[in-house]
Amino acid sequence: MGEYTGATADRSAAAAARPVAKWLKRLGLLPWAAPALLFMLCFAFYPLGYSLYISFFNYSLTDPTQTQEFAGLANYLKAFADPAFRVAALNSVLFVILAVGAQTVLGLAIAVLLNRDRPGTPLVRTLLLAPLTLTPIVVALVWRALYNADYGVVSYYLKALGVNVGRGPIGEPSTALLALVIVDVWQWTPLVALMLLAGLRSQSADLFEAAQIDGASGWQQFWCVALPLLRPILIVALLIRTMDVFKLFDSVFIVTGGGPGYATEVMNHYIFKTGLTFFDMGYAAAMSNLLLVLIGLFTAVYFRAIGQLGVTQ
Amino acid sequence: MTVWRATWLILVVFLVVALLPLSSSVAQPRPTLNLVSMSDRFSGALTRMAPDFERETGIKVNVTIQSYGELYSRAIADFVGRTGGADLYTVDIVWTGEWGENGYLADLTPMIQRDRAAIAYDDVFPAVWKLGGWQGKQYAFPLAAYAGVLAYNKKVLTDMGIKPPRSVPEFATAIQKLTGDGRYGIVMNGARGAPCAQDWMYHMLIQGGSILDKDGLPALNSTANVRALTFFADMFKYAPPGATSYAWGDRELAFRSGTAMMQIAWSTGVRAHRDPAMSKVATISDITTLPQAAGAPTRYPLGGWSIGINRDSPNKQAAWEFIKWITSQRVRREFVRLGGEPIRRSEVSDPTLLAEFPWFAMVGKSFENADGDFRPRIRQYPRIQDILGLEVNLAITGQKSPKAALDDAQAKAMPLFGR
Numbered sequence: 001m002g003e004y005t006g007a008t009a010d011r012s013a014a015a016a017a018r019p020v021a022k023w024l025k026r027l028g029l030l031p032w033a034a035p036a037l038l039f040m041l042c043f044a045f046y047p048l049g050y051s052l053y054i055s056f057f058n059y060s061l062t063d064p065t066q067t068q069e070f071a072g073l074a075n076y077l078k079a080f081a082d083p084a085f086r087v088a089a090l091n092s093v094l095f096v097i098l099a100v101g102a103q104t105v106l107g108l109a110i111a112v113l114l115n116r117d118r119p120g121t122p123l124v125r126t127l128l129l130a131p132l133t134l135t136p137i138v139v140a141l142v143w144r145a146l147y148n149a150d151y152g153v154v155s156y157y158l159k160a161l162g163v164n165v166g167r168g169p170i171g172e173p174s175t176a177l178l179a180l181v182i183v184d185v186w187q188w189t190p191l192v193a194l195m196l197l198a199g200l201r202s203q204s205a206d207l208f209e210a211a212q213i214d215g216a217s218g219w220q221q222f223w224c225v226a227l228p229l230l231r232p233i234l235i236v237a238l239l240i241r242t243m244d245v246f247k248l249f250d251s252v253f254i255v256t257g258g259g260p261g262y263a264t265e266v267m268n269h270y271i272f273k274t275g276l277t278f279f280d281m282g283y284a285a286a287m288s289n290l291l292l293v294l295i296g297l298f299t300a301v302y303f304r305a306i307g308q309l310g311v312t313q
Numbered sequence: 314m315t316v317w318r319a320t321w322l323i324l325v326v327f328l329v330v331a332l333l334p335l336s337s338s339v340a341q342p343r344p345t346l347n348l349v350s351m352s353d354r355f356s357g358a359l360t361r362m363a364p365d366f367e368r369e370t371g372i373k374v375n376v377t378i379q380s381y382g383e384l385y386s387r388a389i390a391d392f393v394g395r396t397g398g399a400d401l402y403t404v405d406i407v408w409t410g411e412w413g414e415n416g417y418l419a420d421l422t423p424m425i426q427r428d429r430a431a432i433a434y435d436d437v438f439p440a441v442w443k444l445g446g447w448q449g450k451q452y453a454f455p456l457a458a459y460a461g462v463l464a465y466n467k468k469v470l471t472d473m474g475i476k477p478p479r480s481v482p483e484f485a486t487a488i489q490k491l492t493g494d495g496r497y498g499i500v501m502n503g504a505r506g507a508p509c510a511q512d513w514m515y516h517m518l519i520q521g522g523s524i525l526d527k528d529g530l531p532a533l534n535s536t537a538n539v540r541a542l543t544f545f546a547d548m549f550k551y552a553p554p555g556a557t558s559y560a561w562g563d564r565e566l567a568f569r570s571g572t573a574m575m576q577i578a579w580s581t582g583v584r585a586h587r588d589p590a591m592s593k594v595a596t597i598s599d600i601t602t603l604p605q606a607a608g609a610p611t612r613y614p615l616g617g618w619s620i621g622i623n624r625d626s627p628n629k630q631a632a633w634e635f636i637k638w639i640t641s642q643r644v645r646r647e648f649v650r651l652g653g654e655p656i657r658r659s660e661v662s663d664p665t666l667l668a669e670f671p672w673f674a675m676v677g678k679s680f681e682n683a684d685g686d687f688r689p690r691i692r693q694y695p696r697i698q699d700i701l702g703l704e705v706n707l708a709i710t711g712q713k714s715p716k717a718a719l720d721d722a723q724a725k726a727m728p729l730f731g732r
Contacts, residue, residue: 061393062692064415148563149555150572171503171558173710259505260557260710261703276386278696 055286061279068282075286085287087262088270089294091177095266096245096298098177099184103241104234106185107192112222114193115200125197128190136187140254143183144170147255170256173263180264183251188244192237199233200226239302246295267291343371344628346635348401349387351618352378354581355457356403358651359639366638372631374401381405392417397625400632404453404619406444406685411692413447418621421451424633433642436657438677443685444656445619453621454636457654459579460679461515461603461614462672464586466574468597469496477601481519484604485544491574492551499548500564500573503557503709506702511688512564513705514614515577517541518687521609524697525689531697531726534719537606542715546708557710569594577603579616580676581654600672602679615683617654655680693729700725 024031055075057068079085110128114121131139146154149168158165166172169179203226211221249268252258258265258273271291275284348363350356356378363374377399379387385408391398392415404412412418425432437455445453465477469491478484488498502508517523522537532538549556553567565582567573569592580600589595605611620639622632638644645653645660650669654676655661661677688694700722708718 061389062411062415066393149558150553150567152555155555166554167557167710168555171555171710173712256558257504257506257508257560257702259703259706261505261707261712273699277382277699279389 051285051288054282055289057282059280059282061281071282075283076290078283079287079290084262084265084270085267088265088267089290091262091265092246092248092267092291092294095177095181095184095248096242098181099188099245100238100241102181102185103189103192104238106189107196107237108234110189110193111196111200114197125194128193131187131190134187136250137254139183139187140251143179143186143251144255147179167260171260173260176256176260176263180248180251180255183255184245184248188241192241195233195237196230199230203229235302235305239299242298242302243295246291246298267294343373344631345373345375346401346628346632347375347377347399348403348620348635349377349379349384349399350403351384351405352380353457353618354584354652355618355648355654356652358648358653361651362639362644362648365644366635369638370634372634374635388412388417391623392625395625397623397627400623400626400628401635402453402621402623403456404445404621406616406618407688407690407694407698409443409445409447409452409619410690410694412621413450413452414692417624418452419624419626419629421445421454421622421633421636422449425451425454428637432637432640433657433659436642436659438656438658438680438683440615440680440683440685441617441656443615443683443690444617445621447690453619454640455656456618456620456640457581458615458617458656458680459581459654460676460683461518461577461616462580462583462600462675462679463603464568464576464578464583464598464600466568466571466594466597467599468594469574477599478604480604481544481606484519485548488548488551488575495572497553497567497573498551499575500552500556500559500567501545501548501576502559502561502564503549503552503706504560504563505706507698508560508564508702509705509709510698510701512577513542513545513701514688515603516545518612518614518684519603519606519609520544521606523687525691529691530730530732531723533697533701533726534716534723537609539716539719542705542708542719545705546715549709557706568598580672580679581617583672584652584670600675602675611682612684612687613679613682614687615680615685616688617656693726696729697726 054068056071056073058071058074059068114125114128146152147169149155149165149171152168155165155168158169169175207225207229208221211225216224247268248266249272252264252266252269253272256264258269267287268291271284271287274280274287348359350359356376360376360378363376367373384403385405387398388402390396392412402418404418425434438458441455441458442451444455444458445451463477470477470487473490475487475490476483478487491498502512514524517538520537520541522535522541523532526532526535553559553572555563556567559567564573564576565578565585568576568578569586571593583600585591586598586600587595592598602613620636622629622636626632639648640656642657642659645655645657646663646666649655649660649666655666655673658677660666661673661680667673689697704713704718704722707713708715713721
């Protein structure tokens with residue numbers, strides 16, 4: 001009796017579930033992606049949309065009336081006319097070119113060196129991770145002390161070598177940006193190196209053997225075989241670092257505060273000051289969107305480069 | 314039997330309902346206050362004394378300590394969002410105008426007037442009421458007042474036969490004489506932003522300058538201010554070479570390590586000067602009031618912190634009880650001993666405190682002629698400070714002349730006032 005009732009219940013439950021199953025099947029993979037989509041909607045698309053919205057308004061958080069006056073494109077035009085923003089944009093682009101360029105060249109060199117199995121190589125690979133494990137704030141504080149013109153180690157050795165450090169690497173307008181580039185290169189070159197090393201390790205030995213049989217020298221093997229195969233990873237590393245360097249904030253905030261003068265003012269630091277020190281949210285949102293466009297432009301250039309080089313596959 | 318049961322039930326329910334308000338008023342727990350404080354020397358005193366207040370009143374105070382920028386951002390987000398996230402905030406003197414004008418803080422004036430005798434109103438230095446006072450209303454109660462003082466290496470000055478300078482020419486001469494043999498006559502903040510802007514403002518005050526004119530409009534490129542910036546930029550020749558990128562920590566280090574012979578600093582730093590664990594000049598440094606320009610009225614810099622009640626706090630009465638307690642003559646001695654700074658005349662003349670902190674006599678002298686508006690407490694101040702932070706830095710690093718820098722600063726500041 002009991003068994004009979006159970007079987008009936010199972011059948012009716014299965015019958016009831018059939019439309020749900022059908023409905024789920026019709027939706028395909030959407031239900032499985034829904035949590036991630038919801039997350040993106042709440043924490044990426046909504047803030048982005050709101051940022052775009054308030055960029056068209058004069059909106060100051062500390063305005064006692066809390067009025068949001070429609071300003072059209074005024075905040076964007078203000079950014080183009082603002083000398084501080086223009087300098088910050090130029091500094092950001094210069095920083096990206098110098099830092100990402102140096103990280104790519106040095107990272108590639110390190111990856112090639114570590115690609116050969118020699119005694120101690122595994123230890124060096126592990127040690128390479130050390131700068132990556134430090135928080136940028138700690139790195140910035142350490143480098144600030146190292147660069148100090150009066151008691152910093154860097155200045156001490158430069159003086160010992162007979163170099164006139166003047167007000168110190170971060171006190172001179174001509175060297176301050178370069179000093180920050182060095183901090184970024186020190187911390188993030190290992191990431192690029194490890195990414196490229198992973199790419200090199202995944203390349204088939206057969207290709208190099210074939211090249212060797214064809215009479216290719218070591219340099220030719222690297223230039224004509226290894227490097228073209230490495231390009232997709234190189235492009236990804238460039239993309240990641242470019243986006244990251246455009247968002248540079250910590251070292252500028254801690255080490256130089258954007259100075260001396262405008263020497264190290266970068267977009268993200270200027271946007272932070274406008275938005276979170278002066279609470280001029282409309283203008284800060286407009287500048288953030290311009291930064292987004294700038295990063296988008298760089299990304300497009302990289303993807304175009306991939307397409308032209310035929311390495312998308 | 315059923316009737317009896319029903320009658321008893323009704324009676325019990327009636328009694329419970331009738332006694333409910335009474336019981337709730339008796340058993341109502343005392344509120345817990347949330348205080349967000351600046352990470353400064355006095356914040357340690359607040360944390361250590363909060364349990365004493367709880368023992369006396371049953372009101373618990375949770376103290377959260379934050380850095381300057383974080384405190385400001387958190388407070389603004391709380392005020393604008395009307396979240397009532399904290400009941401009490403410590404308030405920097407330069408925030409007073411903005412927070413008062415925007416109505417972020419509860420007006421304490423009626424409570425202060427009501428409890429005037431209990432809080433010993435007249436014992437607080439008149440100038441110190443600028444901490445939290447705005448346009449005739451008191452939005453926050455003074456908590457820790459700082460005097461801008463000249464700290465100097467007494468031993469070296471005495472050995473070289475130099476008296477602590479009283480005038481600007483004496484100051485300049487002393488700085489020059491003291492420089493040499495690995496020593497620097499003075500150290501100042503030169504880093505772009507608040508560090509160099511605030512240090513320049515000390516010099517502006519000394520030279521008789523001001524940020525605003527008598528009409529309340531920017532007067533950044535006035536003759537006195539240009540003179541002050543010229544002097545300030547020149548003095549970097551006698552400061553450690555890296556001083557153009559120094560902020561407060563670096564400046565203090567240069568003085569405490571015995572490298573720099575003089576600095577203008579807030580009096581709250583003197584404890585560290587006298588601490589042998591932190592200072593090489595612990596037994597040989599001293600402070601004095603700032604030198605003054607000839608013909609200029611005697612004005613000494615005043616800064617510091619007050620404590621105010623969030624307008625959206627549901628515990629305003631309890632918060633006021635805490636403010637009254639922590640600023641009362643009864644507990645102030647302990648508060649000051651634990652890291653607080655004086656606000657009352659009775660504190661700078663207290664023999665017990667003077668035995669421990671002998672420089673308080675000089676601090677009291679400075680408070681008597683203090684100017685709490687040398688950094689104007691207006692809502693435009695953060696912008697003005699940022700403008701000056703850039704232009705002063707450009708002048709001291711030789712990228713602009715002092716006159717050009719202040720002309721540019723003036724041009725940028727005027728639009729903030731609708732001009």
